Amino acid sequence: MRNFKFNSLSAIIRSKKARRGMTIVICVFASLVLLITTAGAAGTAAKAVNVIMDGIKYPLTKGHPYSENGTTMIPFRMISGKLGTQANWNAANKTLTLQQKENKIVLTVGSSFAKVNGQPVALGAMVVQKDGMTMIPLTVVSDLLSAEVEVDEFSQSVHIHTPGKDLGELDYFGRKIRTTNLPKNYKDYPYILEDIPNEMYEMRHTINYYAGDAKTGAQMFITKVTSEDMAKIIKRMKIGYDLRLNVDYKTIDPASYAKEVFNLENQSVSIRKNEIKEYAEWVKKNKIQIEGAIDPEPSVLYYPGTGDYRIRSKFRFKINNFIEYKDILLDEYFIAHFRRSGELKKGVWYEGYADISVSTNYYNGTPGETKNLDSLSSLFENATLHEMK
The missing domain is CATH 3.10.450 (Nuclear Transport Factor 2; Chain: A,)
Incomplete structure (x- = not known):
């Protein structure tokens, strides 16, 4: 058995030794089903999912990421201002407009299609509002915003990474370690x-x-x-x-x-x-x-x-x-x-x-x-x- 150890981002994403059973997956959402127990005897369909953005895990609180019918949904606020995007929310018609370099992406609450430079693109699931948050399919991040998306079966997590960004020291599960403002214990x-x-x-x-x-x-x-x-x-x-x-x-x-x-x-x-x-x-x-x-x-x-x-x-x-x-x-x-x-x-x-x-x-x-x-x-x-x- 291995002892606990720290890894660089490249080791976490690329080294087979760093993580067993880990595969980088872009838009292969069947694998996401592995992250969620169906708990069919109990009832509800939507289940919380761990999503880590550039080494920071979104907390289990209002608007947390979830999986439903095999698709992972994340709060837009998780990527707001990141991945080189600018965003504009139109409350009247419930549209979210993202600008990333030359690409203009328009998402509409209740629609499973985005408009990319005026052309419709299927998302695989609808943009929705839940707990007062705009929730978007993970396909928006992987397909339209060109982020690196990894399904890590070892830690049962989804990682989103800004290409080229240095995250510094990470723990074994791909999360950032801090060395300041430490707790008393x-x-x-x-x-x-x-x-x-x-x-x-x-x-x-x-x-x-x-x-x-x-x-x-x-x-x-x-x-x-x-x-x-x-x-x-x-x-x-x-x-x-x-x-x-x-x-x-x-x-x-x-x-x-x-x-x-x-x-x-x-x-x-x-x-x-x-x-x-x-x-x-x-x-x-x-x-x-x-x-x-x-x-x-x-x-x-x-x-x-x-x-x-x-x-x-x-x-x-x-x-x-x-x-x-x-x-x-x-x-x-x-x-x-x-x-x-x-x-x-x-x-x-x-x-x-x-x-x-x-x-x-x-x-x-x-x-x-x-x-x-x-x-x-x-x-x-x-x-x-x-x-x-």
Whole structure:
């Protein structure tokens, strides 16, 4: 297994040794389906996607990139003022005009065609407005604006790169490292990323200080885990929470839902599968509808000395419907949060950070192959939670 290491941009994009299974893909969107779990038993079609623009990942927040029906959509603001373009928005007719050198590109909300120097060009999906943001198909970036677009199956991310731009030092997952304005506890981590605020780094850890083998993330990357391990663990975490946070009473099938969710958890307690099925049956009875996602950060992990790893994750969810305010989320700490902080509101987006637990029922084995979501992993245990206005 390889230890954690830094790479130059050229190594990340071109070296087969730098990333396994990575291919530069221009407009081959079938591959993007690999980045998203369908979670068919749970319901919703659109799923959050990691998109990294010149080493900066767009945060999991309002207007985040998503995939729907095999097409990745990104917020225009992500590329606004970049790639050598000038933009003009006409609110009256909902058109976005981009000028890049001699090319004039006109995009219209509700249309799946662009006009390039007056000629229609198919985009493969419609330009839409979502959460107050103009969302454009990734084809606009790769086909019309001539950016380098890479689908990285290893880290389950899409990279957009301005041709010829030097990004400086990147981490193994293609993100920019910063060396200034560091968090107070920066020594706890193997590196500090430019696109993560200090707020996330400086949250307290749930460490059992009586456990002599508790370790920081910096220590774990040296002795315990590799980048390949973290990529595999995080992929399973995201799929697991796609299932937990996207439920719809109209489409959920309790038996298949329980099987899918349980397969992505530590399976040391077989009765857990029955508990998940009972929750799914309650979803149908209580007419629960939820949508959301998590974005685990591979470098922000630690070992609390209690057998599991904790991986700090950005999360976002919205409860769209229920009848009775009871057991709305598949989360063991939901009731405790309700008693402590009051009811969560319908139709409101909540965001925050949580230390999500991953564990295993295997005595030996590499973390990347054996660590799964713990059945007690929670968005409400060691977490921050904010109502988004």
